[in-house]
Amino acid sequence: MKIKYISIIFFGASTLSYAQQVRDTLNESKIDEVAITGSRNKKRTVINTPVPIDIIDIKQVSQATGQVEVNQLLQFAAPSFNSNKQSGSDGADAVDPATLRGLGPDQTLLLLNGKRYHQSSLINLFGTKGRGNTGYDMNTIPIGAIKRVEVLRDGAAAQYGSDAIAGVINVILNDRDKGFEGNAFYGMNLFKSPGNNDVVSDHKIDGGTFDFSGNLGTKIGSKGGFGNFTAEFINKEYAIRNANPAIYNDPSPAPRQRFGDAKAQNIYFFGNIEIPLSEGLKFYSRQGFSHRNTKAYAWTRTPDADGNIPEIYPNGFNPIENTNITDFTFDNGLKFNVANWEVDAYNAFGDNRFIYNINSTVNATLGVNSPTSFDAGGHSLLQNTTGFNATRMFKVLEGLNVAFGSEFRYEKFNIIKGEEASYAMYDVNGNIVTTHTPQNLLVTNPLSGEVRPGGSQGFPGYSTDIGKSRNNFAAYVDTELDITKNWMISAAGRFENYNDFGSTLNGKFATRYAITPQFAFRGSFSTGFRAPSLAQKYYSQQFTNFQGGKLVTIQLASNDSDLASRVGISQLKQETSLNGSAGFTYNTGKFTATIDGYYINVKNRIVLTGNFSRDDLPASVQADYPYIDQAQFFSNAIDTRTKGIDLILSYNENIGPGKLTATLAGNYNDMEITRVNTSDQLKGKEDIYLSPRERAFILASAPKTKINLNLNYKISKFNVNLQLVRFDKVTLIGYDDFEQIYNPKVTTDLSFGYEFSKSLNLTLGSKNLLNRYPTLQTTQVTTGNTEGGGIFDPVQMGFSGRQIFARLNFKF
Numbered sequence: 045m046k047i048k049y050i051s052i053i054f055f056g057a058s059t060l061s062y063a064q065q066v067r068d069t070l071n072e073s074k075i076d077e078v079a080i081t082g083s084r085n086k087k088r089t090v091i092n093t094p095v096p097i098d099i100i101d102i103k104q105v106s107q108a109t110g111q112v113e114v115n116q117l118l119q120f121a122a123p124s125f126n127s128n129k130q131s132g133s134d135g136a137d138a139v140d141p142a143t144l145r146g147l148g149p150d151q152t153l154l155l156l157n158g159k160r161y162h163q164s165s166l167i168n169l170f171g172t173k174g175r176g177n178t179g180y181d182m183n184t185i186p187i188g189a190i191k192r193v194e195v196l197r198d199g200a201a202a203q204y205g206s207d208a209i210a211g212v213i214n215v216i217l218n219d220r221d222k223g224f225e226g227n228a229f230y231g232m233n234l235f236k237s238p239g240n241n242d243v244v245s246d247h248k249i250d251g252g253t254f255d256f257s258g259n260l261g262t263k264i265g266s267k268g269g270f271g272n273f274t275a276e277f278i279n280k281e282y283a284i285r286n287a288n289p290a291i292y293n294d295p296s297p298a299p300r301q302r303f304g305d306a307k308a309q310n311i312y313f314f315g316n317i318e319i320p321l322s323e324g325l326k327f328y329s330r331q332g333f334s335h336r337n338t339k340a341y342a343w344t345r346t347p348d349a350d351g352n353i354p355e356i357y358p359n360g361f362n363p364i365e366n367t368n369i370t371d372f373t374f375d376n377g378l379k380f381n382v383a384n385w386e387v388d389a390y391n392a393f394g395d396n397r398f399i400y401n402i403n404s405t406v407n408a409t410l411g412v413n414s415p416t417s418f419d420a421g422g423h424s425l426l427q428n429t430t431g432f433n434a435t436r437m438f439k440v441l442e443g444l445n446v447a448f449g450s451e452f453r454y455e456k457f458n459i460i461k462g463e464e465a466s467y468a469m470y471d472v473n474g475n476i477v478t479t480h481t482p483q484n485l486l487v488t489n490p491l492s493g494e495v496r497p498g499g500s501q502g503f504p505g506y507s508t509d510i511g512k513s514r515n516n517f518a519a520y521v522d523t524e525l526d527i528t529k530n531w532m533i534s535a536a537g538r539f540e541n542y543n544d545f546g547s548t549l550n551g552k553f554a555t556r557y558a559i560t561p562q563f564a565f566r567g568s569f570s571t572g573f574r575a576p577s578l579a580q581k582y583y584s585q586q587f588t589n590f591q592g593g594k595l596v597t598i599q600l601a602s603n604d605s606d607l608a609s610r611v612g613i614s615q616l617k618q619e620t621s622l623n624g625s626a627g628f629t630y631n632t633g634k635f636t637a638t639i640d641g642y643y644i645n646v647k648n649r650i651v652l653t654g655n656f657s658r659d660d661l662p663a664s665v666q667a668d669y670p671y672i673d674q675a676q677f678f679s680n681a682i683d684t685r686t687k688g689i690d691l692i693l694s695y696n697e698n699i700g701p702g703k704l705t706a707t708l709a710g711n712y713n714d715m716e717i718t719r720v721n722t723s724d725q726l727k728g729k730e731d732i733y734l735s736p737r738e739r740a741f742i743l744a745s746a747p748k749t750k751i752n753l754n755l756n757y758k759i760s761k762f763n764v765n766l767q768l769v770r771f772d773k774v775t776l777i778g779y780d781d782f783e784q785i786y787n788p789k790v791t792t793d794l795s796f797g798y799e800f801s802k803s804l805n806l807t808l809g810s811k812n813l814l815n816r817y818p819t820l821q822t823t824q825v826t827t828g829n830t831e832g833g834g835i836f837d838p839v840q841m842g843f844s845g846r847q848i849f850a851r852l853n854f855k856f
Contacts, residue, residue, distance in 0.1 A: 081155070081194040081214040094534060094556035094566045095198040096627065096640045096690060098122055102190040108756075108765040108795045110231050110811035110849040112255040112278055114182040114190070114215075115140045120769055120793070122195055123711035123750040124690055126173070129305055129842050132832035133170040134503055135398060137306045137340035138367045139181045141174035144210040145197070145644065146686060146713045146746030148651075149179030151574055151619075153200070153208035156185070156215050157316075157330060159375050160205070162394025165425035165457065167579040169600070169652065170831060173745050173838075175738070176652025176678055178577040181396070182215070184334045184371040186312035188227060188257030189274035191218045197690060199623030199644065201572030202536045202552035205451070205518055209572045209621045209646060217316040217330060220261035221270035224856055229255040231811070231849030233283050238817040238845070243835065244288045251283030251305060251844055257312075269319040278310040282339075283844045285817075287835045302341035302362045303834030305844050309337045314373075325380045332373030339403075340365045342502030343833050350489045351501040355412045363405040363502025370397045382434075389432040397424040402466065402503050408496040409470040409477075409487040420505035421462030423579070429453045431518075442526035449520055456513040457578035462505025467586070469498025469671070479670060497597060504586060512582045516542040516575070530558040540573075544581070545617055548573045566640075567626035576603075576616035580650055580678045596673040598655060603678050610665050611656070612725030613677045621646045627690075636694045643687050648680035648721065651742065654735035662725075681721055681734050682742070688713040702759035710751040715743055737777040741831075747772035747840065761799040765809075768792055771840040778821075778829035784837065786819045791841045807851040815846040 081097060100121055102114075111117040115127040119142075127142035144152040149168065154161040164181040168174040196212040204212055233251035237243040257276035264271050284304040315331040342363040345352045352360055377390030399422035406414040431451035438444040469477040471485040477498065487496045499505060520538040527533065533555045541547040552570035559565060584602035601607040603616050627640030655674035658666050669675075693708045717739055720730045749772040756765045774786040795809025818836045821829065830836065836843040 081158070081196045081212055092532070092556065094532065094554040095196065095568050095625065096566075096638060098195040098197065098692075100193040100195065102187055102193055106187050106227075107805075107807055107851060107853060108797065108809070109767070109793060110809060110847050112187065112229060112231075112253060113140075114185060114187060114193070115142050117187065118142070118182075118193070118195075118213075120752070120767065120791075123709050123752050124197055124688075124713070124746075125195070126746045126750070128173065128838040128840075129844075130170070130832070130838045131303055131305065131340070131834060131843075132300060132343060133168075133838075134342075134365065135166045135367060135400070136168050136170060137365065138308070138336060138338035138369060138398075139164055139166050139179075140183065141168050141177070141179055142182065143173055143745045144195075144213070145642065145688060145711075146715050147210040147644065147646070147684075148177040148649065148745070149174035150177045150207060150577060151209040151646075152180070153204055153206075153212045154180035154182060154215070155204070155212060156332075156373065156375065156392075157217055158214060159377075159390060159392040160427075160429050160451075160453070161215075161373070161392075162396060162427040163425060163577065164369075165396045165398050165423045165579065167577075167583050173741075175741050176580065176650060178579050181369075181371070182213070183310070183336070184369075184373075184396070185215055185332065186257060186274055186276035186310075186314060186334070188259050188276045189217055189272075189312070189314035189316070189332075191216045197640070197642070198554075198568055198625055199570045199572045199621060200552070201574070201621070202538045202550040202570050203520065203522055205520075205538060205540060206573060206575040206618075209574055209619070209623070209644065217314065218259055218261070218272045218274065219270060219316060219318070220259070220272055221263050222261050224261075225259045226854050227255070227257045227851065229253070229849060229851045231847045233844050233847050235845060236815055237288075238815060239820065242288055242820060243817070244286050245304075246282070246284045250281060251847065252281045253847075253849075254279045264317070264319050267320040270317070272316040274312065274314045276310070276312040278308070280305075280308045282307045285834065285836070285843050285845075300341075300833035301344040303832060304341075305842075306338050306340035308339075311335045325378065328375075328377050328379065330373065330375040332371070334369075334371045336367075336369040336371075338365075338367045338369075340367070345501055348489075348491050350492060350494045350496050351406070351408045353406050353408055353411055353414060356406055356414065356416065361404055361406075361501075363500070364403040365503050366401040366403050368399045368401070370399075371395070385434045385436045387432060387434045390430070392429045393427070395424065395426045398422045399460070400462070400503055400505070402500040402505075405501045407465050407468070407470070407498060407500055408489075409468075409498045410465065410474075411487070415465060418466035418500040418505060419463045420466040420500055420503055421460040422506070423460060423583075424458045425579070426456045427453065428455075440525065442529055444526075445524045447522040451518040452515065453518070454513065454515045455578055456511065457582060458512075459506050459508065459510035459583070461507065461509040466500045466505025467498070467507040477671075479668070499586075506585060508584070510582055510584070512578050514542060514544045514578060516540055532556050540575075542575055542618075545575070545615075548618060548620075562631050564629045565626075566629065568624070570623045572621040572623060574619040574621075576618065576650055576678075581616055583678070586672075597671060598674045598676060599669065599672045600652075600676045607665065607669065607675065608677050610662060611675070611677065612723035613653075613679050614723060616650060616678060617648060617680055619646055619648050619650060619680070634696055636692075638690070638692045640690045641688070642690070643685075645683075645685050647683045649682045649684055650678060651681050651734070651738070653677045653679050653681060654732050654738045656732055660729065660732055679721070679733075682717050683719040683721070684715055684742075685718050686713065686715045699757070700759075702757050705754075705756045705758075707754045708752070709754075710749065711746075712749050713746050714748060715745070717742065736781070737779070740775060740777040744774050744776055744839065747774055763797045765795045765797070766793070769841070774837075774839045776831070776837055776839075780829055782829055784821050784830065786837070786839050789816050789818065789840050791816050803856055804852075804854050807849075807853075809849055809851075811847040811849065812841060812845060816841060817843055817845060
C-alpha cells in the first residue's frame with residue numbers, strides 16, 4: 045500500500061522522531077490493520093482520516109515527564125485538553141475534572157479499546173471546572189496498562205452516542221505478547237515561595253510521589269492469542285501551600301490552614317486478553333480494578349467557630365475528607381465473520397463506588413460527646429452495555445465501507461446513606477431536629493449565640509438511600525465512501541431512546557480531499573446530544589460552606605424534588621449540539637502541519653445554578669424549609685457557543701550526530717454564554733439563576749489560548765527533552781464579586797535520558813523547572829474569597845511548584 049498523506053501528529057515528549065515513529069508503525073504491523081477512533085472502516089488508517097485525531101504514545105511521553113496519572117499527562121501533552129488538581133472541593137479533590145475544548149467534563153466520551161467506559165459516580169460541586177457536571181475518571185486506568193491514547197477532536201455523538209459533543213478519548217490497552225516491562229518513578233516538590241516568602245509550606249520538600257508498575261505480556265496458545273497484565277502502585281504525599289499572614293500584616297489565621305494537593309494512594313490491576321477459538325472466531329476480555337484512597341483537608345474551623353467544640357479542639361481543627369474510590373471494569377466479546385461481515389458482539393460492564401469517611405471532625409450539636417470520625421456514606425454508578433457492530437467493505441468506486449450496530453445500556457445510580465450523626469442536627473436533649481423543634485431547644489454556640497450546624501464538619505453525610513436506574517436502546521449506521529483515490533466522504537446516523545426522557549436522532553457528515561499528495565482539506569458537520577446523567581437528576585445533599593468567611597447551610601435539591609418543583613425548576617432534558625469543523629493538513633516527510641477550526645453550539649447545557657438565598661425563595665418554601673440559608677438546583681440553564689482553532693506543527697531534522705524533533709501545538713478557544721434559560725417563576729432573576737460568578741466558572745473551563753512547544757534531541761543512547769507550555773489569562777469572580785485575574789504563565793519541563801542497554805534506561809528531570817505558580821490572590825488571604833479558600837484557584841498549571849524526578853524503565 046502506497047502512503048501519500050500523513051495527517052496525524054504524535055504529540056508531546058518523544059525519544060523518537062515523528063518519521064521514525066511512522067516507520068516503526070509500518071514495520072511492526074500492516075498499516076491496513078490499524079483501527080482509528082472516529083472511523084469504523086478497518087482500512088482507514090492514521091494517514092487519511094477526515095477529522096483531527098491526536099495519537100499520544102503514552103510510553104514515550106511518560107518516560108520524559110514527571111506525570112504519573114493520565115489526566116495530568118494529557119494536560120501537558122494536548123493543548124485542547126484541560127484538567128487541574130482541586131483543593132477544598134470535596135470529592136473532586138480525588139477526581140480531577142477534565143475538559144476538551146473548554147466544554148463540560150461530561151461532554152467528552154471516554155472509550156476503552158473502542159467500548160464505552162463508565163463514568164465516575166461523582167458530581168462536581170466545587171472547583172473551577174464542571175460545576176454540576178458528572179464526568180469520566182481517566183485516572184482509574186493506570187498509565188502502565190496503556191499503549192496509546194487517541195483523541196478525536198470533533199463531535200461524534202452520531203457515531204458513539206451520548207457525551208461525545210466535544211470529542212472522544214479512546215484509551216488503547218497494551219497488547220504486547222511477550223516479556224516484562226517495569227517502571228519505577230520517584231518525584232518530589234522542592235518548595236520555594238514564588239514571591240517574597242508570601243507562600244509557606246509545611247516542609248521544604250513535599251509532595252513525594254512514588255510509582256511502580258509492572259507489565260507482563262505472554263502468548264496464549266499457538267494461534268496468536270495473548271494476555272497482557274499490568275499491576276501499578278502510586279503513593280503521593282501532601283503538598284501544602286498556605287499564605288504567610290505576616291506578609292500582609294495580618295496575624296489572624298487564614299480560612300484554610302491546610303490548602304494544597306491531597307495525599308493519595310492508588311492500586312491498579314488491568315488485564316487484556318485475546319484468544320482465537322477457531323478459524324474466524326476470537327474471544328477477548330478486558331479486566332480492570334483500581335482502588336484510590338485520598339486524604340484531603342477541608343476548610344479550617346477556628347476555635348470560636350460555631351462548628352467547633354473547644355473542649356475537643358481548643359485550637360480549632362482541619363477536617364479530613366478520607367475518600368475511597370473502588371472501580372471495576374469487565375468487558376468481554378467475540379469477533380467473527382458472517383457472510384463477509386466482520387462482527388464484534390460484546391458486553392461492557394463498569395462500576396464506580398465512592399465512599400466518604402470524615403476524620404478529625406465533630407458534629408457540633410453533640411457537644412463534647414461527639415465522635416471525631418464519621419462514615420458519611422457515598423455514591424455509586426453501575427453501567428452495563430451490550431451490543432454488536434458489523435462492518436463490510438463493498439467494491440463501489442474506490443471502496444465503500446458500511447458499518448451498523450446496536451447497543452442496549454443499563455445504568456444505576458445509588459446514594460449510600462451515612463451514619464446518622466454524620467448528617468443529623470440534634471437538639472439539647474439529643475433528639476434529631478425537625479421543623480417542629482422549638483427554637484429554645486436548638487444547640488447554640490455560647491460565644492456567638494448562633495445555632496450550631498449539624499452533621500460532620502467538612503463534609504456532611506448523606507441522609508437518605510437513593511437507587512435510580514434507566515436504560516436506553518441505540519441503533520446506528522456509519523458509512524465511508526472513497527469516491528476517488530483523492531476524495532472520500534463519510535456519513536453516520538444514530539437513533540437512541542431513553543426510558544426516562546424519550547428519543548433522539550443525530551447525524552454526521554465528513555469529507556477529506558487530497559489537493560496534492562502533500563496537501564489536503566478536511567471538514568465535518570454534525571448534530572449531537574448528551575443525556576442528563578442519573579446523578580444530575582437525582583443527586584441531593586445538604587451541606588455547609590464558607591462564603592466570605594461565614595458558614596452557611598445550602599440545600600442542593602434533586603431535580604425531581606418538591607423544592608425544585610415549587611421554585612419552578614423544570615425536569616432535565618437532553619443537551620443538544622451543532623458541530624462544524626474545517627481544516628487542512630500538509631506533509632513533506634520532515635515537516636507536517638495541521639490546522640482545524642471548529643464551531644460548537646450547545647443548547648440546554650446542564651449546570652448547577654447559583655445560590656438562591658432565603659429571600660429569593662417563595663414565602664411558602666421559606667416556611668417549610670426553615671433551616672436552609674441557600675438553595676441550588678440542576679437545570680438546563682444555558683446555551684453556549686464555542687469557536688476555536690487547533691494548530692499543530694511538527695519538524696524533524698538530523699543536526700550534527702543526533703536528531704532533533706520539534707512539535708508546536710496550540711489551541712485557541714473562545715466560549716460565550718448566549719442565553720440563560722430561566723423558568724417563568726424566576727423571570728427577572730437571571731443573575732441569581734446563573735450569577736456572574738457562576739458564568740465565570742463556566743467560561744474559565746479552558747484558557748483562551750494554550751501553547752505547547754516540545755523539543756527533543758537524541759544522540760545515540762542519550763536524549764534531552766524540553767517542553768514549554770503557555771497558559772493564557774484566566775478570570776474568575778470571588779464570593780464578594782471581586783474579580784480574580786490569573787495572568788498568563790509559562791511552565792518549563794526539562795529531562796535527560798540515557799539508555800544503558802536495550803533493557804534499561806534512566807530519565808532525570810524537572811517538572812515546572814522555574815517554579816511557576818498561578819497569580820497569588822493576595823487580597824483574599826483572610827476573607828476566603830477564592831473557591832477553595834486558599835491563595836490560588838485550581839487553574840493553569842496547578843499550585844505545587846517545582847518537582848524533580850527520576851524514572852527507571854527496565855524490561856526482560
